Amino acid sequence: MAITARSPEVLRYTAFSGDPDGGNPAGVVLDAAGLGDGDMLAIAAGLGYSETAFLTPPPEALGGPETARQGRAFGIRYFSPKAEVPFCGHATVATAIALGERYGPGDLLFATPVGTVPVTVTAQACGALEATLTSVEPHVEAVPGADVEEALAALGWTAAELDPALAPRIAFAGARHLVLAAATRERLADLSYDFDRLEALMRRLDLTTVQLAWRASETVFHVRDPFPVGGVVEDPATGAAAAAFGAYARELGLVPRTAVLTLHQGEDMGRPGVLTVELRAGETRVRVSGRGTRIPA
Missing domain, CATH: 3.10.310.10 (Diaminopimelate Epimerase; Chain A, domain 1)
Structure with missing residues (x-):
């Protein structure tokens, strides 16, 4: 180098x-x-x-x-x-x-x-450090059906494997993410996709990741983020997507205006992480918190 x-x-x-x-x-x-x-x-x-x-x-x-x-x-x-x-x-x-x-x-x-x-x-x-970021102003937009179909084809998913209660959207809180919700944990766990095809769609839509989610309970979600535009098959824990997901969940009325969401990510990669997403009534920006530590050389 x-x-x-x-x-x-x-x-x-x-x-x-x-x-x-x-x-x-x-x-x-x-x-x-x-x-x-x-x-x-x-x-x-x-x-x-x-x-x-x-x-x-x-x-x-x-x-x-x-x-x-x-x-x-x-x-x-x-x-x-x-x-x-x-x-x-x-x-x-x-x-x-x-x-x-x-x-x-x-x-x-x-x-x-x-x-x-x-x-x-x-x-x-316990002595550990935790950082909480406050996102830039978020927004959520509809995504054309043809683009959803192309994303599903690249992922190898079918429309029947989506959760009908969590509609596809593009969400932004610093970067654009296509949010797709799986109907089952098993569907989320089985991730094998067409790297080049998904990358091409993401570049056309100016997406940073595709946020794949499964709802475990009212405020607990499991998520995965393919990241081919970055040259990476999957991102293990994605703070920008977590902030965007908070805006998405609020926009769709999935959670109360004031809520704390827990996102589990990385489990299927062997790198488990926890992202805490906080929404506050009267505030549009989203807070994302998590611990961190140095990786030994």
Whole structure:
């Protein structure tokens, strides 16, 4: 891997689990000043995780002078092994945990390509750190039936295997995700899809992942996220999709206006993680929380 500027320290953290073997691993570069786009892409590709986050100096206006003086405001960019992505929840959580370990719990501000994302790092009673991000303004839109049919064909699913109570939608909370709900846990567990065909559809619809979900109870869901546009078959724990799913569940009236949802992801990959999604009445933005920990070298 040839880096034109210099060779920065690349940290490895997992998000949405306190176990290094669980959750979703992310690369974290706490000082990316001086790195070009090609450098960042080369680092992300060499690491091979679904995303790597790169911290840069904050925009002058971000968070006001007090936040800047405290050193808790940052620019941030995200790269998959194939391309830059607009927002990545798990890499945001991983970066916040890394900063929390170095500078202590507290509030952070990240200037992402899609807007400002506040994150709060707290210490749990057990000593573990947890990060809570607040999404950018979400929205949910209908998806044409022909696009749903193409997605099902790429996945090898049939329309009869969908949960009729959870209609397909495209949801956004920093990145676009097509939400499809399986009628059974068995259907969700059996994931074997046409990588190229699904990637082509996702590029046409400007999707980051396809969020596949199964509802276990009123507020508990199991989810999976194919990610072919990032060069990854499946993302183990997807914070951006979790935020989008919270907006989706609220828009469809699946949960109360104030609710806490638990999303289990990664179990079928052998990397279990837990994402907590919080909705608050009177607020449109969605909060996503999870633990994180450093992956030993």
